[in-house]
Amino acid sequence: MTSTWALVLDAYRDLNSKKLFWITLVISGLIVLAFAAIGVNEQGVTLLHWQISDFGGTVTSDTIPPAMLYKSIFSNFGIAFWLAWGASILALISTAGLIPSFVQGGAVELVLSKPITRVRLFLTKFACGLLFTTLQVAVFTFACFLVIGLRGKSWEPSVFLAIPLVVIFFSYLYSICALIGLVTRSTIAALLLTLLAWFGLFLVNFGDAAMIGMREAAKTNVENLEKSVARHERFATRQWEQLWLTRNTKDLPDGAPKPTPPKPPVAELDEAVPTLRDERRKLAEQQQMAQRMELFATAAVGLKTVLPKTGETIDLLSRTLRDRMNLPGDDSDTETSNESQPPDQARTVNFWNQRDPEESRKLQQRIDGEFKKRSVWWVLGTSLLFEAVILAIACIVFVRRDF
Amino acid sequence: MGMGLVAAAPKERQVESAPAFGPVTPGEWGAGAPSHRSETGEWAIDLRNVDKMYRGKVHALRGIEMRVKKGEVFGLLGPNGAGKSTLVKILMTVIAPTRAEGTMLGQPVGHKPTLARVGYLPEHHKFPEYLTGAQVVEFYAALAGVDRATRKKRTPELLELVGMKDWGNKKVGGYSKGMRQRVGIAQALGTNPDLVVLDEPTDGVDPVGRREIREMLTRIKEEGRTVFLNSHLLSELEMVCDRVAILVQGKVKSQGTIEELTVKRQVYEIEVAALGADGVEGLVAALEGKQAARMLAGRVEAAPLGSAAGVNIAKRVGIRGQLASGEEVEVDHGTVRIATVDAERIQPTLDALRGAAYVIKSVKANRPSLEDLFMEAVTDPETGKALGPGAKKEGGAK
Numbered sequence: 143m144t145s146t147w148a149l150v151l152d153a154y155r156d157l158n159s160k161k162l163f164w165i166t167l168v169i170s171g172l173i174v175l176a177f178a179a180i181g182v183n184e185q186g187v188t189l190l191h192w193q194i195s196d197f198g199g200t201v202t203s204d205t206i207p208p209a210m211l212y213k214s215i216f217s218n219f220g221i222a223f224w225l226a227w228g229a230s231i232l233a234l235i236s237t238a239g240l241i242p243s244f245v246q247g248g249a250v251e252l253v254l255s256k257p258i259t260r261v262r263l264f265l266t267k268f269a270c271g272l273l274f275t276t277l278q279v280a281v282f283t284f285a286c287f288l289v290i291g292l293r294g295k296s297w298e299p300s301v302f303l304a305i306p307l308v309v310i311f312f313s314y315l316y317s318i319c320a321l322i323g324l325v326t327r328s329t330i331a332a333l334l335l336t337l338l339a340w341f342g343l344f345l346v347n348f349g350d351a352a353m354i355g356m357r358e359a360a361k362t363n364v365e366n367l368e369k370s371v372a373r374h375e376r377f378a379t380r381q382w383e384q385l386w387l388t389r390n391t392k393d394l395p396d397g398a399p400k401p402t403p404p405k406p407p408v409a410e411l412d413e414a415v416p417t418l419r420d421e422r423r424k425l426a427e428q429q430q431m432a433q434r435m436e437l438f439a440t441a442a443v444g445l446k447t448v449l450p451k452t453g454e455t456i457d458l459l460s461r462t463l464r465d466r467m468n469l470p471g472d473d474s475d476t477e478t479s480n481e482s483q484p485p486d487q488a489r490t491v492n493f494w495n496q497r498d499p500e501e502s503r504k505l506q507q508r509i510d511g512e513f514k515k516r517s518v519w520w521v522l523g524t525s526l527l528f529e530a531v532i533l534a535i536a537c538i539v540f541v542r543r544d545f
Numbered sequence: 546m547g548m549g550l551v552a553a554a555p556k557e558r559q560v561e562s563a564p565a566f567g568p569v570t571p572g573e574w575g576a577g578a579p580s581h582r583s584e585t586g587e588w589a590i591d592l593r594n595v596d597k598m599y600r601g602k603v604h605a606l607r608g609i610e611m612r613v614k615k616g617e618v619f620g621l622l623g624p625n626g627a628g629k630s631t632l633v634k635i636l637m638t639v640i641a642p643t644r645a646e647g648t649m650l651g652q653p654v655g656h657k658p659t660l661a662r663v664g665y666l667p668e669h670h671k672f673p674e675y676l677t678g679a680q681v682v683e684f685y686a687a688l689a690g691v692d693r694a695t696r697k698k699r700t701p702e703l704l705e706l707v708g709m710k711d712w713g714n715k716k717v718g719g720y721s722k723g724m725r726q727r728v729g730i731a732q733a734l735g736t737n738p739d740l741v742v743l744d745e746p747t748d749g750v751d752p753v754g755r756r757e758i759r760e761m762l763t764r765i766k767e768e769g770r771t772v773f774l775n776s777h778l779l780s781e782l783e784m785v786c787d788r789v790a791i792l793v794q795g796k797v798k799s800q801g802t803i804e805e806l807t808v809k810r811q812v813y814e815i816e817v818a819a820l821g822a823d824g825v826e827g828l829v830a831a832l833e834g835k836q837a838a839r840m841l842a843g844r845v846e847a848a849p850l851g852s853a854a855g856v857n858i859a860k861r862v863g864i865r866g867q868l869a870s871g872e873e874v875e876v877d878h879g880t881v882r883i884a885t886v887d888a889e890r891i892q893p894t895l896d897a898l899r900g901a902a903y904v905i906k907s908v909k910a911n912r913p914s915l916e917d918l919f920m921e922a923v924t925d926p927e928t929g930k931a932l933g934p935g936a937k938k939e940g941g942a943k
Contacts (some may be wrong), residue, residue, distance in 0.1 A: 148687030152673065159675035248671035252732075255637035255665045256688040257657045544599070544640040 145258050146266055153270030156240065157277075166232040166278055173224055174285040178293055182211045209296035216286050216301060217463045225308045226456040229278055231337075233312060234319060237271040238333040241323035250545045264540045268320050268533065275312040279305050300466040307459040314450035314525055315340055317532040324536050340452065347453040350442040351509065357435035358508040362501075364432050367425040371418065378415040382406040385414070450525040457513065458521050589615045589740050589771035590636065592647040592654065597631050597640065597795075605631045606642070607795040613788070615739075618762055618772040620782035622915075623792035624923045624932070629775050630668060632792070633744055636773075637665050650739055661689050664733035668744040668775070670725070674718030678709050678728045681717055686735035696735070703731040708757060722749030730758065734765070741765060742773045747781060759785050783915040791922040793932060798922040807912045813891045814911055815881040818904035828876050829864055831901030832894065868894065879906075886910075 157163045181188040182203050186195050195201075206214075244250060244267050253263060283304045291297040318339045323332035383403040391400055412419045595609035605628045613619040623629045634640040638655055645654050652659040672681045682700045687693075704713040707727040717725065726749055733741055746762075747755045755778075762772055762785050776782050782789060783803060790800035799806060821827045864876045873884040874894070881898070883891050891908070898905060913921075923932050 144690050144692060145688045148684055152676075152684055155675055155680070156673065246671065248667065248669045249673070251634065251637065251639045251667040252665065252670060252672075252685060253688060254639045255660055255663070255667075256685070257659075257661045257690060258688060259657065542641070545634070 145256065146262075149263075149266045150270055150273070153240070153267070153273055157236065157274055160236055162232060162236045163274065166229060166236065167281060169232075170224070170229065170278060170282045171285070173220070174282065174289060177212070177215060177220065177286065178289045180211070180215065181293065182206060182208055207294075209290070209294035212290040212294035213296070213298065213463070216290060217460050220282070220286055221304055221308070221459055221463070222456060225279060225282065225304060226311065226452075229282070230275070230308075230312055230315070233275045233278060234315060234333060234336060237274050237316065238319050238323060238336065239329035240271045241267060241320045242327050242329045242332060245324060245327055245540075245545065247545070254545060260541045261537050264320075264324075264537055265533070268316070268536075271316055271320065272309055272313055275316075276305065276309050279308045298466075300463060303462060303466075304459060307455060307462075310522065310526070311452055311455040311459075314452060314455075314529050317529045317536070321532050321536040321539070324539055343449060343452050346442070346446055346449055347451070350439075350446050351513075353435060353439040353442040354512050355505065355509050357432060357439045358512065359505055360428050360432035360435050362505060362508065363428040364425065367421055367428055371421045371425055374415055374418040374421055375411060378411040378418055379406055381414045382410055447520070447524050448528060450528045451521050452525075454513065454516065454521045455525060458518060461514070586651070587614060588648070589613045589617075590619075590647070590649050590773065592645070594644055594646045595632065595635060595642055595654075596644040597628070597635065598643045605795050606635075609792075609795075609797055611790050611797055611800060613771060613773055615771050616766065616769050617787040618766050618774060618785050620786035620789040621773065621775045621792060622777075622779065622782065622789055622919055622922075627792040628795040629792055630744060633667075633742055633773075633775055636742065637663070637667075639667075661736060662739045664736055664738035664741040666726075666729045666733040666741075666743045666746055668748065670729055672717045672725065672728065672732075674716060676717055677714050678704060678717060678720070678724075678731070679713040681728055682732045682735045685732045689736040691736055699735065699737070700731075703734050704728075706734070706761065707731045708754075723751055723754050726750050726758075727754065730761065738770065740771045740773065742775075744775045745777065746774070747776065747778055755781060779914075779916045779919055789915065791919060793922050799918070803915060806918050807915075808886050810913045810917070811884070811886045812911050813883045813885060813888070814907075814909045815883070815891065815894065815898065816906045816909075817879045817881075817898060818906040820879050821903075825864065825876055825878060827901070828879075828881065828898070828903070829866075831903065832866075832874070832876070832881070832897050834897070834901070 179190050182201060183193075184203050185193055186197065187201055188194060201211075244253070254260065283301055287298065287301050290301065315336055319332050319336040322335045323329065326332060326335075383406070386403045386406075387400065390403075394400075406414075412422075590611065590613035592609055592611045595606050595611075596604075597606040598604050609628075609632060611632075621629050621632070631640060635642045635645060636649055636654060638657065638660065642654075647654050649656070650659050650662055673684075676684060679700050682703055683696045686696045686699070691699075701710065701713065704710045707730050709724060709727050709731065712720070712724060717728065720728065726746060730743065730746055733743060743762075747758050750758060759781060762774070765772055766787075772785075774782065774786065786803065788800065788802050789806070791798045817828065823830065866874050866876075868874050868883060868890065870890050870893070872890055875882045881894060883894060885891065888910075895905060895908070920931075924930065925932050
């Protein structure tokens with residue numbers, strides 16, 4: 143343990159000597175101060191003692207209690223933007239050099255000549271790199287905890303969930319950074335390639351969301367069109383039956399029982415209501431599209447399974463905090479149906495060009511629902527497995543390399 | 546100064562017992578050598594068949610056999626690229642050997658826990674610049690498993706030993722190269738080691754500092770530790786080393802005590818006050834007339850007798866022959882050189898010269914310096930030129 147503590151202490155001293163560590167901490171402090179400066183009263187939002195706006199009466203202490211406001215800001219801005227993006231990028235910049243400087247000539251020989259196995263050395267050094275984020279997140283979260291408690295009068299220990307989850311999120315990226323830093327021995331290469339990998343993961347994440355969105359849009363369209371076709375068919379049937387009865391009952395004597403109309407032929411229904419054919423065609427197209435998108439979405443999920451899920455880890459945190467802090471979610475209402483609607487043509491949803499806010503909201507709900515179906519173990523477990531594989535490769539490289 | 550470094554030596558340290566390298570376990574390349582295991586008690590380092598083939602087929606070490614006695618100062622010499630640092634790094638588990646047999650401090654080479662008993666100062670070391678000198682010493686001692694109390698006690702003593710007491714609390718980033726070397730030596734002693742491996746310890750150190758380091762090495766040796774020294778500064782090695790090995794192109798060219806290595810080339814130089822009218826021939830005649838020697842018929846052009854063979858030293862024209870007792874003799878102007886370490890063997894020659902009325906001006910026993918030996922080792926005997934730096938690629942080696 144003496145040697146492990148020595149490495150941890152050394153990493154702390156290293157971080158302590160880096161101005162960026164303190165700059166990031168100062169920025170975190172400023173964000174917390176700004177967070178604490180915002181308030182809400184009966185008139186609207188305040189900044190220190192200035193009244194800013196009530197946003198058309200939507201944001202007052204009556205509509206959003208202070209506790210809710212602070213929790214929402216922490217969850218939607220503090221985590222989603224600052225910890226997941228700003229602080230993580232600064233953490234990467236600060237820690238990208240740890241492994242390259244560790245393995246540079248003249249430094250590594252001394253450490254390798256000590257009675258510590260290389261695997262332990264590397265993993266300890268990697269863990270030390272995570273120290274940066276742990277400290278930053280811990281300080282930020284604790285400060286936010288105080289702000290939510292003191293200003294919002296609501297003490298929420300669940301905010302501390304941010305510490306392990308953000309550190310786990312950062313560890314995915316840092317494992318990539320450590321491997322690249324070890325192989326290239328270059329801080330710049332490690333940083334740039336990690337940011338590139340992060341961008342790649344972002345694209346995969348976006349692709350996954352897009353595939354799911356397109357699939358759900360297609361499914362929504364199929365459902366809408368199925369209903370529309372049914373409505374059209376009912377309407378056309380009624381029309382056809384009336385016509386049939388008109389034709390077949392005009393010679394009947396009064397009081398004679400009316401005959402029951404037969405099942406109308408499809409072709410005659412289509413003739414009766416010309417838009418029915420269009421709706422059927424559209425339905426067939428959307429069913430094909432839904433099948434195709436199902437394949438793409440499955441492929442995207444497959445690809446994502448073997449990669450770290452950066453975005454979903456942060457979403458998981460936001461979602462968990464929302465649940466634990468009783469914040470309003472996005473799934474508030476249920477789908478409505480209108481059977482008495484005249485047989486207008488069904489509105490189709492386009493994932494890439496959403497014009498109808500209502501349809502857009504529903505589609506977003508469906509997409510969110512799909513993401514929520516993914517278990518915590520799938521999100522974290524497979525990501526940590528990826529990290530373990532990357533670290534195993536790095537350990538093998540480190541153990542086998544001659545310095 | 547004068548501190549007892551051995552007194553506080555904790556011989557039992559908590560260290561790992563895992564192998565140093567993944568692909569090559571100590572059992573594979575170090576645990577063997579049962580044939581000479583019985584001798585490990587005497588040897589701090591006992592190497593056999595150490596080979597290192599780098600990727601790219603550079604054969605850096607080719608069957609190194611080397612022994613370092615416990616308690617001695619051992620010097621490793623060699624030109625640039627001879628494989629010195631590779632050998633040191635193999636001992637310190639920084640590089641995995643292609644093959645290695647033998648022991649270090651009685652344990653197989655590559656045995657990690659043994660490194661707790663070894664102090665190491667690499668060449669071109671880089672200490673973290675955010676640490677102070679004292680923190681450097683403490684940090685590396687802690688990595689070797691030295692407990693906090695011992696580190697706190699020993700660090701000021703070591704800094705005083707290397708003359709850095711007043712600089713111990715200053716950041717390494719502000720140190721000169723010499724100061725870094727001093728702190729480096731202090732950290733190498735931080736584990737209170739049985740074996741100290743120093744790679745170019747006087748690099749960048751001023752003459753005063755070098756002298757202090759030499760004294761330090763002597764003191765370390767007096768405390769019973771073994772010092773393995775890798776240096777280019779031959780004169781310094783000559784002053785402190787008990788034994789040396791000369792490494793050339795990945796092979797040990799020669800090793801032994803400096804006495805053993807130089808004695809073979811000792812010559813006695815007898816200088817006469819003045820040559821007679823017959824010049825050099827008169828001297829030859831005097832030697833042959835008394836049957837003290839049998840000289841060759843003609844003059845030969847060669848480097849002076851006793852100088853390192855093949856070395857590019859200005860050749861002279863002299864007359865060579867053999868004493869009646871078998872030693873080589875050379876007559877060169879007013880000097881007679883006899884290749885022997887035995888003073889008795891030159892007495893007949895002295896008698897012959899005096900008998901011929903020559904005045905003996907001086908009689909000197911000359912031995913080649915370590916530099917001469919080194920130059921001989923690194924010179925191609927065929928061409929007389931220094932061998933190229935670096936180990937040859939496989940297939941291109943002789």
